Amino acid sequence: MPGPRQRVDPPGGGGGGPQRGLEPTLSPRFVAYIRDFLLDKGLAPDPLFLACGIEALRCDESDRPLPAIQVVNLLEQAASYSGDPCLGLHMAQRYHYESASLLILAVLAAPSVAEGIRCLCHYDRYVDTAIETGFDFDKSLAEFSFRLIVPEGVAVSQMNEYLLGFLVQALNTATRRPVPVSEVWFRHSDARNAGILEDFFNAPVHFSRPENKLVFDRTYLQERFYTSHTMLYEILVNAMKTYFVSEKSGNGFVDILCREVIRCGGDETATLEKIAERLAISPRTLRRRLADEGYSFQEVKNLAREKRAKYYLSRTTMPLAEIAFELGYSELSAFSRAFRSWVGQTPQTYREHAIAARYQ
Template identity: 30%
Template structure:
């Protein structure tokens, strides 16, 4: 199981933000083997670890710690793929928020979780899952998502006052003053989640670009594409995807995984048995595969990886990793660390 991947439209967005900041991203794109052909491919994807390393390279080269915020400002519905176009044609802000989150899988997949729209005491909450622990490689990811959502809502409503506050899970970064330039509302750092909290009155507001016929046509397309993605997964893979977000400082139970799959535990057990697996096998294999990805493709410490995978200590994780791979994690990282970009027809390493 990989950590996840994204449409290359996010790379195009990053390059646009760098260019609008007065710099040329061409050389860094070349270093990551990305050219106009790959960026124009509708099926091309980039691994999340590789995307984060590229963002870090851009930030370091051009001294743009607020790159993620700039990316969000450059965002547009078309950059969000089918989900963005569907949301742009929705009737109201509530429906637009649902479209952006419910069809997110069509442009990105992350083993850590998925974005969600909900209501709390009448207010709308668009939340982005936790990708802690935070470091120089992933702050910009949260910034870009929150800023992108804010930009999108401003575009489709014609207003900048829909958001009551921004909640950011990580502590205030060195560039905290930049947030005031991007968000005309309270920004709360060190929060329990990453989210935009919308005023209650904002949810029924009419979307300026609404079009009922276009919305209906795009929703049919989006539903078909989402079903195609899901049908391409075995039940084992669906279970792995349910396990991933739950592996955050704990070892998930069959009951917890079944709840995420909206199934009874016995149904999950039976369907896995039909494919020749047990729940414990899938759980162990998911931890192993994610462990390999974390060690190979990220800069997380072994202690952080141990926590993310539900191990009681870094020592316990190291023992398990050596049992799985025959190699200590430090040595494995030194030997294999790399990322990848793929298309629907092939996957290549670089």
């Protein structure tokens, strides 16, 4: 049996100072994508990477994931460094597919638009823990949405525009047909690229919206991918399925479960069977892995809420009532009682201590 489990707190948790164990991260492949774009423009990437504290050579998928805030800042700095205020979109348009990640290769090998987006949403949760994706294919207009988990006040326009721009560019390439976009939403308020973005998406673009979202004609979901490769798709999906939920992946299994519980939303929705289905493993395997880690499923559910609560309290200015709602509590008092049972402090006290620790 395993020894006593060790708790890993998110930024601002436990000992007071920021810890990276649960900080939202992005794939190191983003470094390669930015590098390629700068090299194409005849710019040396090393000075920029050095100024941002990033090692240019550590961009392999097996390298340690990077804190999301560091990658987002790198994109914003790259826009200034290159003199290109629309760098995010331009980087998406000039993406080097020979530098693509394992996930992107799998997406492009999928049989159709619908299967490609499903693959992206299912496996990106392991690759980019700072990106929460979702889709709704049941309406007359299909929707793909995402949200970046970064502290409030961080400039995210380049990353938001890159991610939606890349999805559309990749779909255009794979189907040989422009995505029939109806409208585009961005969470950021910076609308200086509005005209260029509307020309690219060929649709109205709105800013300061609740989420980043692409709305398009549902019939497009059935479009075949001319990049489809059945054998390659099966190999890549099986490889990701085996690797990302294995002990070798570097993704702590309990951390993976915590993220899935949060993504499921309400406590009633996050059943063991539902989480197992989302991870593409059997409930029996999930129970065995939990036993190996020394956790019960209910303990994981409580830990998931605790981790996300700590992140919101230490890294955002979200009102307590809003945090409670995000975590599935209908009343602030219920959230406060639960949080106190987890850490021995009220949410407000924890927030004050976390903020004070950052400025010591």
